[in-house]
Amino acid sequence: MTQEQDQQPRGTRVRGTKQASALASALTSLPGFCSAQEIHAELRRRGETVGLTTVYRHLQVLSETGAVDTIRDPSGEILYRQCGSTVHHHHLTCRVCGSSVEVEGRAVEQWAEKVAAEAGFTAVDHTVELFGLCPGHSASPMEPPA
Amino acid sequence: MTQEQDQQPRGTRVRGTKQASALASALTSLPGFCSAQEIHAELRRRGETVGLTTVYRHLQVLSETGAVDTIRDPSGEILYRQCGSTVHHHHLTCRVCGSSVEVEGRAVEQWAEKVAAEAGFTAVDHTVELFGLCPGHSASPMEPPA
DNA sequence: CCGAGAATAAAAACGATTATCATTAACAGC
DNA sequence: GCTGTTAATGATAATCGTTTTTATTCTCGG
Ligand SMILES: [Zn+2]
Ligand SMILES: [Zn+2]
Ligand SMILES: [Zn+2]
Ligand SMILES: [Zn+2]
Numbered sequence: 439m440t441q442e443q444d445q446q447p448r449g450t451r452v453r454g455t456k457q458a459s460a461l462a463s464a465l466t467s468l469p470g471f472c473s474a475q476e477i478h479a480e481l482r483r484r485g486e487t488v489g490l491t492t493v494y495r496h497l498q499v500l501s502e503t504g505a506v507d508t509i510r511d512p513s514g515e516i517l518y519r520q521c522g523s524t525v526h527h528h529h530l531t532c533r534v535c536g537s538s539v540e541v542e543g544r545a546v547e548q549w550a551e552k553v554a555a556e557a558g559f560t561a562v563d564h565t566v567e568l569f570g571l572c573p574g575h576s577a578s579p580m581e582p583p584a
Numbered sequence: 585m586t587q588e589q590d591q592q593p594r595g596t597r598v599r600g601t602k603q604a605s606a607l608a609s610a611l612t613s614l615p616g617f618c619s620a621q622e623i624h625a626e627l628r629r630r631g632e633t634v635g636l637t638t639v640y641r642h643l644q645v646l647s648e649t650g651a652v653d654t655i656r657d658p659s660g661e662i663l664y665r666q667c668g669s670t671v672h673h674h675h676l677t678c679r680v681c682g683s684s685v686e687v688e689g690r691a692v693e694q695w696a697e698k699v700a701a702e703a704g705f706t707a708v709d710h711t712v713e714l715f716g717l718c719p720g721h722s723a724s725p726m727e728p729p730a
Numbered sequence: 731c732c733g734a735g736a737a738t739a740a741a742a743a744c745g746a747t748t749a750t751c752a753t754t755a756a757c758a759g760c
Numbered sequence: 761g762c763t764g765t766t767a768a769t770g771a772t773a774a775t776c777g778t779t780t781t782t783a784t785t786c787t788c789g790g
Contacts, residue, residue, distance in 0.1 A: 453756050455765060475746080483705040489770035493622075494747070514660050514777090515746070530703055537702045553687045557676055557705055562716030566692075570700055579587030601737065601787075621777075635739035640778070660746090662778065 446449050460486040461496050462520075470536030471509060471517035471529070532572035541568070606632040607642050607667075616682035617655060617663035617675070655713050678718035687714070 445538050453490045464480050472480070477479070500506040507521045508531055521557060528546070531538040546566055554562035610626050618626070624639045643664050646652040653667045655675055667673070667686060674692070677684040692712055700708035 450607070453757070455768065457769070490769050499720070510656060511662065514656065519591055530699060530705055530708070532705070543695060545691055549689060549691045550714055553676060554714060557685045557687070558719035558722070559676055559716035560722040562676070565711065565713040567711040568696055568708055569690045570699060570705035573704035576704070576706040603738070637739055
């Protein structure tokens, strides 16, 4: 359907910059969903010199190509994560630590298609996000770290 | 079924301001999901004098009490709509005109609970939005304005 | 009619994201 | 290994939806 047709004129297209690899490394090591600014801070913490603009630009490209997944936290901020599978899936994310479980939703996909068809809608895309408390943070209900 | 059920605790709580009723009227007449700024513009168009701040504040309260539903459009902007049913439901919204169909998702609810339980997550909340093209805007499939 | 307090609204603040643009540096060719 | 081309970078400014601030207005009970 949405086949990519990259017309890369010979080998001069994607430059192997150290920023790109540093970002890739950070994304791989970060366990859960993080905001662009958190990722930027993490890179700084590692001693890498990567500008915030570059972080944003790379994350945007990576998300467009499907290399990273994006979700919106309840406040609207975009969170990024490098995911294991490239097939369509959704996420169950902890509100406290950001750790995330990838969930497959055959049932959701079918439901979405069904209700869309019944309403006569076409080109329907869906957003499905699950937020909760992971097992580690479900333990003590009364423990706001503040 | 569209009866108002104000749960206002007697006395000094909700004042009968003209702005509130103007906003309520606009919300009732607007067919689909609109942004706060669109609603504000609509009120201005009607000759009502309502500040943007007031629109935001009322929409926030109304969404908290469940009187209006909110979704986030793909760009992150919050859209509001007065919905028919007060029970939990989701929306199938047209990307072009904003017209929306309320869809009930027993299957989704069960799926969400199931995957949350399997992962050991608690206090799980879900966001499910469907965006597509309504029957009226599905007409010409080949029409990229670019 | 008066006054306390809620409601309003203009303007300023806020914060995440994007655009700008001068500078840097990766890579192909020499 | 140099060098030039040119994509990539990143500090800064701009954008824009939303929130906060604050002075003013208005509602409503007495
Ligand atoms: Zn994922
Ligand atoms: Zn899906
Ligand atoms: Zn609704
Ligand atoms: Zn639901």
